[in-house]
Amino acid sequence: MVIAVRVLSSVLRSASSLPKPMIPVGTTVTRKGTTGQKGRVLIVKPVAKAYVLSGHLLSKMSLAEWLLQRKWPVLAAILVALSLHIVELFGVCSEILEYTGGTGVVLVTRPTWVSWLTGTSTCVLLGFALFCVTTRVHSQLLRMTFSSFDPWAIIFSMVRACAAKIYSRHVVHLAAEYELEVHSYFGYLIIDTVVFVELSALLIITEAADVPKDFTRGFVAICLCYSVAAALISGIDHDLPDWDRSSTVDFLFFSSMAPLSQYFGAFQVIALLLAKAAASTILLKQDFMYLRCHYDVCLDQLEACFAKLAITEPSKIHFEDFATVLESWGISDDAIFAGFHRLDVEQVGYVGLNEFKVSLRGIFSEFPDASDTALFTRFCHNALTESMCYTSLSSMLATVFGQWRKLRIDQFGKQLYANFTCHPEIQRIFRDDRMRTQALLFGAFVHAALDSLREKDFIKTARTMTSLGLRHQNYGIKPAHLCLFQLAILNTLEMQLKGLSVHSEVAWSVVWTYFVTSSFLRGLVYVDSDREFMLGTVSVLINQAQEAPNYVSSLIKNMKMVFKGDAEQNEEIFHEETQEHTHLATLLDFLSEVVEQLTRSDVASARRLIRSFAQVSWERKIRPRYMLVFQHAMAVTYRELGFRFTPKMETVWMFFMHCEILEVFVLEPYASNQLKVEEWGSNLGQEDVDYDAWKKLMVLAQVDERFHTPGWERLHVECRKPAVGVVDVIHILGEEGIQHSAWTFEKVVQHYCQNLPADADSFLE
Incomplete structure (x- = not known):
């Protein structure tokens, strides 16, 4: 009551x-x-x-x-x-x-x-x-x-x-x-x-x-x-x-x-x-x-954002206005183009408010408190990665780690050992009575390499792999074996996982080629100090191959042998042998031109040429595995035809193909941030980078003057050597760009200089 x-x-x-x-x-x-x-x-x-x-x-x-x-x-x-x-x-x-x-x-x-x-x-x-x-x-x-x-x-x-x-x-x-x-x-x-x-x-x-x-x-x-x-x-x-x-x-x-x-x-x-x-x-x-709930709360923000971008006409967003605003937010040109392409579904050259809301409501509602800059960076980056078979670096690493968790190291190691030692030159290195031990070591090596990448500390991973390469100098391991080892990894994954999708193969190829093999190879051999000899040797080898009338035919035969019956991949790319013959002849011409530009120290032009070839290759479904087979089959063909091909020349050839060609090939989708660094390096006219050269790069990237010195200090911390080369700067800033592929060159360099590592003080002391 x-x-x-x-x-x-x-x-x-x-x-x-x-x-x-x-x-x-x-x-x-x-x-x-x-x-x-x-x-x-x-x-x-x-x-x-x-x-x-x-x-x-x-x-x-x-x-x-x-x-x-x-x-x-x-x-x-x-x-x-x-x-x-x-x-x-x-x-x-x-x-x-x-x-x-x-x-x-x-x-x-x-x-x-x-x-x-x-x-x-x-x-x-x-x-x-x-x-x-x-x-x-x-x-x-x-x-x-x-x-x-x-x-x-x-x-x-x-x-x-x-x-x-x-x-x-x-x-x-x-x-x-x-x-x-x-x-x-x-x-x-x-x-x-x-x-x-x-x-x-x-x-x-x-x-x-x-x-x-x-x-x-x-x-x-x-x-x-x-x-x-x-x-x-x-x-x-x-x-x-x-x-x-x-x-x-x-x-x-x-x-x-x-x-x-x-x-x-x-x-x-x-x-x-x-x-x-x-x-x-x-x-x-x-x-x-x-x-409004999170599903609808973005509508006000979407309308306000549309008003920012609709500069020319209040009811439409034109590409020029879209690009101008997003460039001021630090988003790269490639990502801007991909983002606008996704918004402009009907390809009419502009975007209306309704299409804008439909395309962006999902990402705006998922992150209701994020800024317009952060939301469009994510949106354009997703659009860029979805337009290719490449995904973001984080997605690639997630794919690799997720598939690795499905495998047992002992079974993977045994299968990897069998695939690796099927080549006669590899069988001579390993004794049969140590098969089980070596199989476990193979599996443990892959596990250790991937484990070092989990924290995304790529500098630490590079040092670990370089140190490991130094230790393998006395084990009889040659650069050619690394190529076969990576092919064996891809074949083993395909067997253990009952098939390997294109996205998975690309993810493994990028992660293993760039973050593991490159650093391991630089520890195993060191030819950077004698680049003239390396480029001269490669030039002679390519000229010999071009002049030999039956070289390309022998190369095709050896490539098919390396593929080991996996001819479906070749048939996907080339329906007839004449097509592959033409392609490989063109590839040799392309390599000859790249060597010529590198000999003139025109790194930027050489890399642009490699990337243009990579774009065409991806359109033709030519993946990194094909390039690995080509790299090894070239060496086999040189020996088979009786060319002068010493062990040192083989080492130089493998190093050149991996570090100068394949490394740039697999990272082509992330290359937009490296172009200006490479142009800066080509215009320096010197191989070593001093503080004055560094300041020129800072001015080019519009970095505030108070961050010039911290960036220079970070560069020395990560290089761990007194003389920093142009190649080192391209490599380090390239890795920074990979992690932020939707950013502009200016934003990448600014972020690099403003985030000094924790161990910088101890190194400088």
Whole structure:
């Protein structure tokens, strides 16, 4: 009775004064609607992690957008569920039994399959509605809701009603003369309890949910009708099943309560609470708030961002305007082009607001508090990587680590040993009695190399692999063996994983070629100090191959032997042998031109030529594995045709092909940030880099003068040698660009100079 009086007074207070909207702490109003018959709408953007469950929990469902944009499916589910619960209260779907109680005939329900279906459907429908509403619950509003009287009164009333029904059903079934199935009795009690819990949760969290006003009104109306009906039925109908009006509960030794009266009183309180809510949401004109969930909160930011980019025309974004703004945000040209290409689906040369929202709503809603710069950097980078078979470096590493976890090191090592030693020149190095030991060492080597990459400390990985290469100088390992070892790894992966996709093969090729083999090779042999000899030797070898009439034919034969029956890859690329013959002759001409440019110290032109060849190769589906086979087959052909091909010349050839050609080939998609560094190196006219040369690079990259020295110090820390070469700078800044492939050259260099490693001070000391 006291609760009813408090609720009634609260209703009167609500009706006498116009309540002000309660804005949660930490939210900001982004738009105010006009005041009309329905009140004034306040749209606010929530703070990060403001939702108990993000709207993305629902948006991952197949019907996500449809459910989020429509109110009636959830309201229909609630209406049907509560209607079924009222039907169940009469026992319409159950078998009705009778027995004589203290005050007359008492009805007892025996569950049937129809009643089981009705009860289960009620639970499922209320659960669906609860899930949809819960994905829009704002944490601050939920705290504010629980700080008021209403939710606790609802919880108390639901516990009261549920306990009364359970007790009455228990008493009636104990006194009945009929033997009822025990498990049916307890199972139905569980269904009743779940329904009461779901309904009370819906009543509480809807007040704190990010739902439109119309939804709240419909929900309150449905629940008000349900609670009034439940209260009236329990108070008027004397023939309700499972209720014995003569039964009472002794409470605290001085009071007796009838379960039916408790049930009746509980729904009276709930009806009064909902009458208050009806007065607040249906009858009164008041300000109210519409909190957008993470799925929709980006709309305001999208419109503001569109206005920034639509410089020439307010209703359209042209590529020139798009490129100008994104360049000022530090996004690279390639990424800008790929991003605009994804936005301009119809290829009309401009992007409208609707296309802009459709394309960007996903990434904007996923990161609601990120800046426009960060969001467009991610969007353009994703567009760039998806336009090629390459993905981002992080995705490649994730692919490699994920597939490596599926393998057992011992089994992988045995298969790798078998694939590696199938070549006669490799068999001579390893003894058969050490096969098991060597197989485990092979597997452990791959594991150690990949493990060093997990922290993405590429400088540390390079040092580890270089040191490992130094130790292998006395083991009889030659650069040619590294080529065969990488081919053996790819073949082993294909066997162990029951196939290797193009994306997986590219990921393994890039990671192993650039981060492992390159550093290992520089430890195994050192020819950087004698580049003139290396380039001269390679030039002589290529000229001999071009002049020999049967060289290309022998090369094709040896390449097929190295592929070891894996001819499908060759057939994918070349349908006829004449096509491959033409391609390899062109490749030799291309290598000759690259050597000529490197001999003139024109590194930038040489690398541009390599990258242009790489672009054509990727279009022809020529992958790094093909280039590895070509590299090894060239050496086999030189020996087979009786050319002068000493072990030192073989070492030089393998080093040149890997470090000058293949390394640039596999990193072609990340090369946009290296072009200016290479041009700077070509214009220096010197191989070593001093501080004056470094300052020229800083001016080119528009780096603030106060960061020139920290960047110079970091360069020395990572090179670990007194004289830094142009190649070292290209290599180090190239790795920085790989990690931030969507950034411009200027932003990459600025980031490099502003982030000095932790061990810089100790090195300088």
